[in-house]
Structures are given as C-alpha cells and as structure tokens.
Amino acid sequence: MSGEVVFVLAAAAIFGLGVHGLLTAGHIMRKLLALNLMLSAVFLLLIVVPARIDGLPDPVPQALVLTGIVIAVSTTAFALALMVRLFRRQGHAAIHPDVDPRMLGHVTGRTSAGPQEEHDRGSGSR
Amino acid sequence: MNAQIVVDIALGLILVGLAAQVALGRHLFRSIVFYVAFGLAMAVIWARLGAADLALADAAIGAGLTGALMMVAFRRLVGIDPEQAQAQMTRHSHVAVAVAALTAGLVATVGLAALTMARAPESAGMQVLARLEETGLGNPVTGVLLVFRGFDTLIEMAVLLTAFVGSRVMTQRSRLNVTTISGFELPLVRTLVAVILPLAVLIAMHLLWIGADQPGGAFQAGAVLAGSGVLLLLTGTLLPAPRSNAMARLALVAGVAALSLLVLVPLSQGRPPLAFLGKGSLLFAEAAMMVSVAVSLTLLFAGAPALKAGRQ
Structure with a gap:
C-alpha cells in the first residue's frame, strides 16, 4: 500500500462524510461546512491521482486547486451573506424544501417581512 | 512497512x-x-x-x-x-x-482505478515544465496561473469581485458591527499586534516577491494580508466604514484590471491575448491581485464596503 492509496481512501471517506452532512444538516452553515469538506476531498484527489513529475505533483492540477481554494472562499463568503439575510428574514437558518416559503411566516407565527426586516429597510435607504 | x-x-x-x-x-x-x-x-x-x-x-x-x-x-x-x-x-x-x-x-x-491506470506520458504538466524556461519563471504553478492559463486566473478574480458585490447587496447597511476582542486595550494585545503585523506584511511581500521562482505568489500573499486585516478589525484598529470610497473600489478591481491589461496589451501589439510580456508584467499583475484578494477578503469579513481608522 502506497501513500497515494491512503490519501485516495481518505478523500473518499471525507467526501462521504460531506455528503452525509449535506443531506442530514438542517442548518445552512452545516451544509456549507459539508460542501467545503467535499471540496477538500476533490482537491486532494486532483493532486494525488495525476502522475508525479520528478517527485513533485503535476503543476497544472496544483494551479487548478489553488484557483479552486480562492473560488471556494469567495462563494462561501457569498453564501454566508445570503444565510445571514435569510436568517434575519425567516427567523431560523433552515431550508425546508417541503414547505412553501410563503407559508413559513404563518407556520412560525410571524409574517415573512417581520418588524426587524421593516426596520432594516427603513434605516437602509438613504 | x-x-x-x-x-x-x-x-x-x-x-x-x-x-x-x-x-x-x-x-x-x-x-x-x-x-x-x-x-x-x-x-x-x-x-x-x-x-x-x-x-x-x-x-x-x-x-x-x-x-x-x-x-x-x-x-x-x-x-x-x-x-x-x-x-x-x-x-x-x-x-x-x-x-x-x-x-x-x-x-x-x-x-483507486485512476491510480492503477497507465498515465499518459505527455501530460499537460510535462508540457508546462518543458516550456517553462521560455518564460524565465522558476515556479511552474505561477507559470500555469499567469502564463499558460491566465484566463482562468482573470475569471477567478472576477468571481472574487462578483462574490464581494453579491455579499454587499445582501448585507444591510445598518449592520456594520464587527465584534472586537473584549479587552483589546490590554497592553499584551497591543504588543501582540505590534509584533505580528510587521511580520505578516514582511511575509506577504516576501511571498509576492519570490512567487515567480519559488512557492508563493499573489493569493498566498493576499491571504496573509487579509489575515492581518482581520486582526486589525478584531482589535478595533480598523473599523467598518458605512460608505465605499474610491480607494476601496480601486483596490477591489485592481486584480481584474491588471489581468485585463495583460490580455489587452499584447493584442494592441498584434500578438495573441495574454502573450508573455516578461517577468515585470507578471509582478505588476501579482501585486494588483494581492491587493484585490487582501481587500476583498478583509471587507467580506467586515461585511462593509470600506474601512476606516479606528481607535489608536
């Protein structure tokens, strides 16, 4: 068993953990953590699987992964901003795919545009 | 074993x-x-x-x-x-x-199947290493990022800018509070910042400078600077500002602008876009990218369009 086999198996396990987290998590931030785990697993595979050149990893996948790391932090930051906005609006950080979002206000006993949201709009406009 | x-x-x-x-x-x-x-x-x-x-x-x-x-x-x-x-x-x-x-x-x-498969002898990486000498660069990863696959990097900077603009749209202007470390007035915290900050800037500049020949480059340097920005925000030395200003906007678009120049300048000389212009042009583009990465990530952390000086 070589080091590459170890890292491929580790990447597979991390990807599986990410999939499990993505499927079971209700909290959006947990889903984001799980997605980031899956990303790391893919990055690991991208570096481990290609043939090494002179004992070092292939530079092309290295550059791809470097790009991927920056894209991952950008999209995570954007997703977190979306999550904070959603949390402010609906009062919790879960996605309910089975529930019509327009109904959520009635279910949780508050309207979709609660007093907080109104306040934000008021102070947000110039 | x-x-x-x-x-x-x-x-x-x-x-x-x-x-x-x-x-x-x-x-x-x-x-x-x-x-x-x-x-x-x-x-x-x-x-x-x-x-x-x-x-x-x-x-x-x-x-x-x-x-x-x-x-x-x-x-x-x-x-x-x-x-x-x-x-x-x-x-x-x-x-x-x-x-x-x-x-x-x-x-x-x-x-595991991919590991056991015979790898093609003429991989993209081999071609990069074979042609790296023409560019005079020592670090093949920088070569791929800025010379061989420069468009990827241009679009990557555009994604970073888009993510920042998207986050700005989503964040309400009335919420400009970053929690500072309680007790930052303590002499220990100030001394820590005074020691760490110059070191971080030094490391960032070193990473930028050696990036052409050794591991390092714009993204790593920008990330180190963004880490310093986060530290300054947490200690209240920098504070989120409610309104954007010209400096902040210039810093945010610097990376995209510099890489666009790398595309356009060869075109104006009748050469293919992103044709290699020499190591100086790469350092210029990397410096601009470093500024964009650092400022975008710091502002994403602050959740604000710009920064201002805080308590001294």
Whole structure:
C-alpha cells in the first residue's frame, strides 16, 4: 500500500462524510461546512491521482486547486451573506424544501417581512 | 512497512477524524473550530505531498479566512437570535448514511482505478515544465496561473469581485458591527499586534516577491494580508466604514484590471491575448491581485464596503 492509496481512501471517506452532512444538516452553515469538506476531498484527489513529475505533483492540477481554494472562499463568503439575510428574514437558518416559503411566516407565527426586516429597510435607504 | 507509510496513514486518519468531527459534531461552533483544524491538517498533507503553494494557500485561506468568515457569520446569527442560531435541526436518516457510504465507495473506486491506470506520458504538466524556461519563471504553478492559463486566473478574480458585490447587496447597511476582542486595550494585545503585523506584511511581500521562482505568489500573499486585516478589525484598529470610497473600489478591481491589461496589451501589439510580456508584467499583475484578494477578503469579513481608522 502506497501513500497515494491512503490519501485516495481518505478523500473518499471525507467526501462521504460531506455528503452525509449535506443531506442530514438542517442548518445552512452545516451544509456549507459539508460542501467545503467535499471540496477538500476533490482537491486532494486532483493532486494525488495525476502522475508525479520528478517527485513533485503535476503543476497544472496544483494551479487548478489553488484557483479552486480562492473560488471556494469567495462563494462561501457569498453564501454566508445570503444565510445571514435569510436568517434575519425567516427567523431560523433552515431550508425546508417541503414547505412553501410563503407559508413559513404563518407556520412560525410571524409574517415573512417581520418588524426587524421593516426596520432594516427603513434605516437602509438613504 | 516503512516510516513514510506510517506517517501517511497517521495523517490520513487525522484528516478523516477531523472531517468526521466537522460533519457529525453536535454543536455548530465546535464544528467550525474543527473545520479550521481540518484546514491546517490539509495544509500539512499538501506539504507532505510536495505541493508547497497549496500548503501556504490552504493554511491562510482554507483554514484561516474561511474559519474567520464562518465564525463572524455565526456571531451575527447569535446576535439576531441566540437560540435559533445554534438550533440543532439535524435529521437522522438511514438513507443518508447509505447514500454517503455509496458515494464514498464510488469515489474510492474511481480514485483507486485512476491510480492503477497507465498515465499518459505527455501530460499537460510535462508540457508546462518543458516550456517553462521560455518564460524565465522558476515556479511552474505561477507559470500555469499567469502564463499558460491566465484566463482562468482573470475569471477567478472576477468571481472574487462578483462574490464581494453579491455579499454587499445582501448585507444591510445598518449592520456594520464587527465584534472586537473584549479587552483589546490590554497592553499584551497591543504588543501582540505590534509584533505580528510587521511580520505578516514582511511575509506577504516576501511571498509576492519570490512567487515567480519559488512557492508563493499573489493569493498566498493576499491571504496573509487579509489575515492581518482581520486582526486589525478584531482589535478595533480598523473599523467598518458605512460608505465605499474610491480607494476601496480601486483596490477591489485592481486584480481584474491588471489581468485585463495583460490580455489587452499584447493584442494592441498584434500578438495573441495574454502573450508573455516578461517577468515585470507578471509582478505588476501579482501585486494588483494581492491587493484585490487582501481587500476583498478583509471587507467580506467586515461585511462593509470600506474601512476606516479606528481607535489608536
């Protein structure tokens, strides 16, 4: 068993953990953590699987992964901003795919545009 | 069984163990902390694999900044509704376990099959190394990023800018509070900042300067600077400003603008876009990218369009 086999198996396990987290998590931030785990697993595979050149990893996948790391932090930051906005609006950080979002206000006993949201709009406009 | 494989197995087990803590941990904040540890373990594995550029980037961005962004977002949720922010909301499902196991098996099968396959002798990496001498660069990763696949990097900077603009649209202007470390007035914290900050700037400039020939470059340098920005925000030395200004906007678009110049200048000389212009042009583009990466990530952490000087 070589080091590459170890890292491929580790990447597979991390990807599986990410999939499990993505499927079971209700909290959006947990889903984001799980997605980031899956990303790391893919990055690991991208570096481990290609043939090494002179004992070092292939530079092309290295550059791809470097790009991927920056894209991952950008999209995570954007997703977190979306999550904070959603949390402010609906009062919790879960996605309910089975529930019509327009109904959520009635279910949780508050309207979709609660007093907080109104306040934000008021102070947000110039 | 030699020592190398023992180290590899230990590293793999640590990484999987940390990932399990992130994915299965009960408390969200604990998961975020473990994610930071996971990023650091990932950086160690990159170093073990010989991918020093990735080790630097993952230590600064994957572990440091992603963790900081998650923590500040969590802090904002707690500020709105502490109970709901930490709500468990995890559904236990046997189907999810089965699907996850199946996916892991699939990834392992594909990965192991790819390992046993004969690799093509003329890979893209070989061609990069063969042609690297023409550019005079010593670091093949920088060569790929800026010479051979420059368009990827241009679009990457555009994604960073778009993500920043999108986050600005989503963040309400009335919420400009970054929590500072309580007790930052303590002499110890000020001394710590006074020691760490010049070192961080020095490391960033070093990474930028050597990036052409050795591991390092714009992203790693920008991430180190963004880490310093986060530190300054946390200690209240810099504060979020409510209105954007020309400097902040210039810094945000610098990377896209510099790479666009690298595309357009050769075109005006009748050469193909992104034709290699020499090492000076690369350093110029990398410096601009470093500024954009640093400012975008710091402002994303601050959740503000610009920064202003805070308490001295």
